[in-house]
Amino acid sequence: MLLTMKNLFKKKGMIGKIAGVFMMILTLTACGAQPLPEQFDEETVKAEAQKAVDYFNDQDYQSIIDMGSDAFQEILTVENFASQSDPYHEKCGAFQEISKTIVLGNVDQETQESFGGVVMVGRYEEGTIQFTIAFDEDMKLVQFIIR
Numbered sequence: 696m697l698l699t700m701k702n703l704f705k706k707k708g709m710i711g712k713i714a715g716v717f718m719m720i721l722t723l724t725a726c727g728a729q730p731l732p733e734q735f736d737e738e739t740v741k742a743e744a745q746k747a748v749d750y751f752n753d754q755d756y757q758s759i760i761d762m763g764s765d766a767f768q769e770i771l772t773v774e775n776f777a778s779q780s781d782p783y784h785e786k787c788g789a790f791q792e793i794s795k796t797i798v799l800g801n802v803d804q805e806t807q808e809s810f811g812g813v814v815m816v817g818r819y820e821e822g823t824i825q826f827t828i829a830f831d832e833d834m835k836l837v838q839f840i841i842r
Contacts, residue, residue, distance in 0.1 A: 731800040734832055735811035740798060744813040744828040747839060751780065751826070752790040752817075764835035783841055788820030808832065 731737055743762070750758040756776040760768055795816040802809050812829030829838035 729800055731798050731811050732802055732809035734809055735800060735830075737798050739834065740811045740830060741796060741813060743830060743834060743836075744796075744815060744826070745793070747828055747836060748793070748815060748817060748826055751839075751841070754781070754784065756780065759836070759839060762836040763839075764831055764833075764837050767835070767837055780841065783824055787822040787824055791818045791820065794818045794823070810837065812838065 731740065747759050747762060750756070750762075754777070756773045760771050760773065760776065763771070793815050795814075797814045798811070799814065800809065800811045809832050810829050812827065815826045815828065817824045817826065825842050827838065827840040827842075828836070831837050
C-alpha cells in the first residue's frame with residue numbers, strides 16, 4: 696500500500712523529484728540496493744526506521760508523521776494514514792519480529808541530494824508486512840510505504 700507516493704506525484708517541484716528518487720530506490724530493491732551514502736550512519740538509519748515501525752505497530756500514526764520532512768507532513772493526515780494502515784493490522788494480527796532488513800541508499804543525480812533507507816519485513820501472527828522507509832540527509836522521514 697502506497698502511503699505517500701500517490702500524493703507526492705500530485706505535487707509539483709521538489710516533492711515530485713523526491714517521489715522520483717524513491718521510485719528509483721524501489722526499483723533498486725528489486726535489482727540490488729546501492730550502498731548507503733557516506734553522510735548516513737547505518738545504525739542510525741536502522742534505529743529510526745525501527746522507531747517508525749514501532750509507531751506503526753502501536754497505531755501511533757501522528758508520531759510517524761511528526762518524524763517526516765515538511766513535504767511529508769504536508770500531504771499526510773492521521774486519518775488517511777489510518778485508513779490505509781488499519782486493514783494491515785486487522786489482516787496480519789499482532790507483531791512478532793522484523794525478519795529481514797536491507798539498508799540502501801541513493802543520490803539524486805540532478806540535485807546531488809542523498810537519501811538513505813531500509814526495506815524491513817515484519818513478521819506478524821497472520822502474515823508479513825514489508826516496509827520501505829527512507830530519510831533525507833537531515834534524517835527526516837520522506838517515505839513510509841507498506842505492502
